[in-house]
Amino acid sequence: MHLFENYPELLAAVSGKEDGSCRVRLAGDATVDTAARENRKTFAQKIGVGYENIVSGDLVHGNTIAVVSKTDAGRVLAGVDGIVTNARGVFLSVTVADCLPVFLYDPVLGNIGLVHCGWRGLSKNIIESATAKMVLDLGSAPHNIRAAIGPGIGVCHFEVQNDVLEKFSKYRDRALKQEGGKTYLDLKRIAHLQLLREGILQDNIETSGECTHCLDSKYFSFRRDKPQVLETMMAVIGFKE
Ligand SMILES: [Zn+2]
Numbered sequence: 733m734h735l736f737e738n739y740p741e742l743l744a745a746v747s748g749k750e751d752g753s754c755r756v757r758l759a760g761d762a763t764v765d766t767a768a769r770e771n772r773k774t775f776a777q778k779i780g781v782g783y784e785n786i787v788s789g790d791l792v793h794g795n796t797i798a799v800v801s802k803t804d805a806g807r808v809l810a811g812v813d814g815i816v817t818n819a820r821g822v823f824l825s826v827t828v829a830d831c832l833p834v835f836l837y838d839p840v841l842g843n844i845g846l847v848h849c850g851w852r853g854l855s856k857n858i859i860e861s862a863t864a865k866m867v868l869d870l871g872s873a874p875h876n877i878r879a880a881i882g883p884g885i886g887v888c889h890f891e892v893q894n895d896v897l898e899k900f901s902k903y904r905d906r907a908l909k910q911e912g913g914k915t916y917l918d919l920k921r922i923a924h925l926q927l928l929r930e931g932i933l934q935d936n937i938e939t940s941g942e943c944t945h946c947l948d949s950k951y952f953s954f955r956r957d958k959p960q961v962l963e964t965m966m967a968v969i970g971f972k973e
Pocket residue numbers: 885886887888889943944945946
């Protein structure tokens with residue numbers, strides 16, 4: 733999994749199955765998963781990130797984006813599926829297990845963002861919400877924003893029914909695959925199209941070819957594993973320390 737390789741100053745990473753579940757639970761929640769918290773700390777150390785410098789979203793499949801500063805480091809933000817910042821020394825994190833992590837970077841101003849994009853978030857235009865925060869709150873020009881769509885469930889495995897399909901009817905010709913009487917939705921393609929719509933340049937968008945469902949030994953997949961307790965990877969972006 734290599735993203736943003738042309739930007740060595742930046743760290744953009746996703747944990748793997750070998751790192752254990754890195755699911756975030758809000759502190760104070762009685763069911764907070766201490767094993768997952770330890771896994772998050774270990775993964776942070778592995779990638780050279782101070783655990784205390786990470787700010788995470790407590791995801792709700794919505795389209796709320798938080799603009800954070802250094803003082804938010806260490807926090808878990810309730811009801812937030814995307815985070816952007818212009819602060820140095822703070823790392824942004826969301827968790828995924830089929831949903832896409834979409835990394836954003838404006839190398840001109842040094843603004844970064846990370847968005848949790850499942851079909852629900854995409855249907856609520858979460859990418860528009862995130863780029864709007866970078867543009868309106870942090871001053872980024874859309875043509876300067878780089879985007880990397882990370883590992884997530886591919887069109888090969890994301891079979892959908894009408895309830896999901898009807899939310900993406902406008903992408904019918906561009907992000908749908910019919911095969912064997914089944915219909916599959918291409919979430920990465922939809923994310924790509926939404927980025928283009930917000931003025932991100934084609935040449936500034938990269939997409940991981942990795943499907944979390946296909947790569948059984950590498951990634952957790954909610955669809956494939958149907959776990960009783962959700963197991964997730966953590967995605968992280970920030971400037972290398
Ligand atoms: Zn697949």
